[in-house]
Amino acid sequence: MGARSKGCRTCKTRRLKCDEQEPACRRCQKANLTCPGYESIFVDETARVKQSAQQSEFMIVPSRKQRYHSHKIQSSHASTKYGDPNATLPLVAFKDKIVVAFLATRMFEARSPFRACSSNNHDLLGQMVMCTDRWWVCKLIQSRQESLHALALMYFGRANHLKGVETDASKQYGQALQKLRLLAFNMGDGWKSHADGLAQLMELRGPSRHKGCPERSIFLEQRVVLVSRAILFRRRTFLARPEWKTVPWEDDPQSKLVLDFLLDILCDFSGLLEDLDSELATKEPSYLDLQVKTESLIKDLNAWWRQWLTNSPNAAREVAPARNTIMADEEGLLYPTLLSFDDYWDAYSIIMYNALRILLLQVWQVLSDRSPTIKALSEPGLLDETNSTVLQGISSDMVALAHENMRLLEYFHVHSWVGTASVRYPLDVTYGCLPEGSRAAKWLGASRKFGLPAVHRFRIAEG
Structure with missing residues (x-):
């Protein structure tokens, strides 16, 4: 009895010799037929x-x-002439x-x-x-x-x-990710492609799929990367939608932390940037709506600061630089004192807060310069408010806020987080706010040797 034909179903029906090409045979293609494929043959082993x-x-x-x-089996069969x-x-x-x-x-x-x-x-x-x-x-x-x-x-x-x-x-998956990181993240902007793909996956899953563990933990960690990407590219993020600010926490509302509320404001700010660019591109821009949105975000940010200060009144302290500090150049120490925290997330909240405050102040400055008819903010405490800590807090001094971020970098370096994409946005904002040619700006511009990501000068006034 001859061997069974391995041809496709069409060739076997027509009793033709099949070329057995995958996934469709060429005979079917030439005859303009849809090749039904090949029958799966069960092999009893x-x-x-x-x-x-x-x-x-x-x-x-x-x-x-x-x-x-x-090993013994393979060794014994290796010497067998006809063994399988x-x-x-x-x-x-x-x-x-x-x-x-x-x-x-x-x-x-x-x-x-x-x-x-x-x-x-x-x-x-x-x-x-x-x-x-x-x-x-x-x-x-x-x-x-x-x-x-x-x-x-x-x-x-x-x-x-x-x-x-x-x-x-x-x-094994970790090893694959390490290889991907070597290929992508060393290209300078590789993290942006990563963030784009991550955003698409997260948006397709929807907010309700990020309510349990470990999904919500992944969502909270990666939200920082996504909102940083949105701000640096001045584009509104889907994370600004109300459901993305509530649904992941609806089973446990008390688990939403102060930092999570700060990220909510950051998500809204990405939309303000897109609206600002769109308005500036028109022939006769109207700034009244932008002014209202900017004031609202500043008020939200001030309220966030007061809540954080209530929760962590003694979170920050000034310390002398260590002997092996990275915050020095050929002229010596960059700052006589640095900032330290007992809790990493308090430090991270402050560097993110300072960067957002700098950007909001820059937006207001752009609006004021382009439309002198806009009245200056007159509400007491809106731009400046004193506090009893070593931090700037509610301040309109953008350069002072940038230097405060610089004084935080030693702390982040010690905790090995300074080289991640999660601090790229505040570092770019800080670099853009420091006076060009200053010691601090030169140090930050050449700080990759300390593990920081490559920084780019980011300012609202630049297109």
């Missing part, structure tokens, strides 16, 4: 893998005894193929990826062996994409309740 399946029970990580046994080494290898030798086929079987065959595994291991193995014969699964296996294999490994571990496999998957 139960006898070959029975012993290995019983020993490993689909364990991806072999024990020391299994590794030794596998694959015939006696345990399943761990096919780890990558198995986990990718498992992922394909569970996800692309309309099956729940986390459904408990079949009690019949041989039946499940047969499904995966059949799945590996499909052209698109073979393509996935041959691609050797580390992120794909990490995902497949994680699904395999979750479905089979193998914590060790999940740990290995996390490590």
Whole structure:
């Protein structure tokens, strides 16, 4: 009896020789027919893998005894002229193929990826062996994409309740991200592409998908990156919508921290920047609406400062620079004293607050310069208000606010956060506010050697 034809269904029906091209044969293409593809042929390899399946029970990580046994098997068959080494290898030798086929079987065959595994291991193995014969699964296996294999490994571990496999998957995915960072983030603006992709994923998920753990933690961490991207590119962010300011916390309203409310104001400010640029581009701009929005945001920011001061009245203190301080140049120390905090998030809140206050003051200055008819703000305490701390607080002195941010950089450097994208926005704003040619500006412009990201002068007056 001859071998079964491997041709597509159309060629077999027409009794023609099929060229077996993937994903569609050329005969069907030439005949302007839709190639229905190829039949999946189940290959029963139960006898070959029975012993290995019983020993490993689909364990991806072999024990020391299994590794030794596998080594002995391979060594003994290497010297056999006609021996097939694959015939006696345990399943761990096919780890990558198995986990990718498992992922394909569970996800692309309309099956729940986390459904408990079949009690019949041989039946499940047969499904995966059949799945590996499909052209698109073979393509996935041959691609050797580390992120794909990490995902497949994680699904395999979750479905089979193998914590060790999940740990290995996390490590493998971390290694893939490290390689991506080397390729993308060292290109200067690579973080922007990362932020764009992150924004699309987060917006598609919607706010209700960020209410539980760990989704909300990821949302809170990445919101800083997204709003920084929006401000630096002067574009409104979807995070300014009311539902994105409320829904992630609606199950636990008390968990919304003071810093979270500051980020709400930052999200609104990104929209003000876009409106400002749009108005300035018109032939006869009207600034009244922009003035009202700016005053409202300044009031919101002042209210935020007063609340933060109530919660953390003694958060900041002045300290002398350490001997190995980074805040020095060839002339000596940049500042006689620096700022330190007991809590990192208090320090981070202040550097973000100062940067936002500088930008709001710059917006007001632009509006005042372009429209002298706009009345100066007269409400007491709107631009300046004294406080009993070492911080500027509610102040209209933009340069003093910028220098205060500079005095915070030693603290961030010690805590190893200064090189992340989360401080890029306040650093760019600080750099843009410092007088050009000043010692502080020169130091910040050449500070990448201390682990800071490359800074760019950012000012509202610049297009």
